[in-house]
Amino acid sequence: MYKEIAEYTNTHHVKLVAVSKTKPVADIQILYDAGQRIFGENKVQEMVEKYQSLPKDIQWHLIGHLQKNKVKYIAPFVSMIHSVDSAELLDTIYKEAAKNETKINILLQFHIAKEETKFGLAIEETTNLLDKLDPRYANHVSFCGVMGMASFTSDENIIRNEFRALKTIFQTIKNKYFSADPSFCEISMGMSSDYKIAIEEGSTMVRIGSAIFGHRP
Numbered sequence: 001m002y003k004e005i006a007e008y009t010n011t012h013h014v015k016l017v018a019v020s021k022t023k024p025v026a027d028i029q030i031l032y033d034a035g036q037r038i039f040g041e042n043k044v045q046e047m048v049e050k051y052q053s054l055p056k057d058i059q060w061h062l063i064g065h066l067q068k069n070k071v072k073y074i075a076p077f078v079s080m081i082h083s084v085d086s087a088e089l090l091d092t093i094y095k096e097a098a099k100n101e102t103k104i105n106i107l108l109q110f111h112i113a114k115e116e117t118k119f120g121l122a123i124e125e126t127t128n129l130l131d132k133l134d135p136r137y138a139n140h141v142s143f144c145g146v147m148g149m150a151s152f153t154s155d156e157n158i159i160r161n162e163f164r165a166l167k168t169i170f171q172t173i174k175n176k177y178f179s180a181d182p183s184f185c186e187i188s189m190g191m192s193s194d195y196k197i198a199i200e201e202g203s204t205m206v207r208i209g210s211a212i213f214g215h216r217p
């Protein structure tokens, strides 16, 4: 399935994050050899171990909920954090990036699904956060866009509306805070079951696991 998906995303000018969580490094190496460079993980320790044993030009994306006390382990090498869902986490990322004399790419994660369990910001929370943003953050944090997960449902209309809502949130924030910043350009939405809908609704980055690697245990 990898070839078809890579071709599909490529044709649509959408970045493909191959979600390799739970999968062994051998599986990742096969995709690497086929040309894939962006891999997504949701657990810090697993990502660190894989980073250490795989080629150094892999771009590692942290896609799952991130605890503040674990940011330090990934700050030296992480390519993008998709799951920034609080002002406190953002502040920790800033501090750890400063310590490492680096700049970390982040996405603001929004709660767009009906489910209670999914992490993410609300729009008001975000405007509060961005209104009061310390200008020093710009030295070590690059705001690259937004991320969201649709509801787990077979109802395509619900999924489509949630993706549409995320696109609207992206536009609102872009216009208000990042209109002159070309880095703020990504809408990370779409997984194995809904990436084609997400791309129709304006996704620039899809996160696909099981459709590439097979089902997870």
Ligand SMILES: *Cc1c(COP(=O)(O)O)cnc(C)c1O
Pocket (backbone or CB within 6 Å): 019, 021, 042, 063, 064, 149, 191, 192, 193, 207, 208, 209, 210, 211
């Ligand atoms: C696991 C995961 C994915 C990939 O899910 P699949 O359905 O296997 O494609 C995408 N995004 C996040 C945040 C995930 O945790």
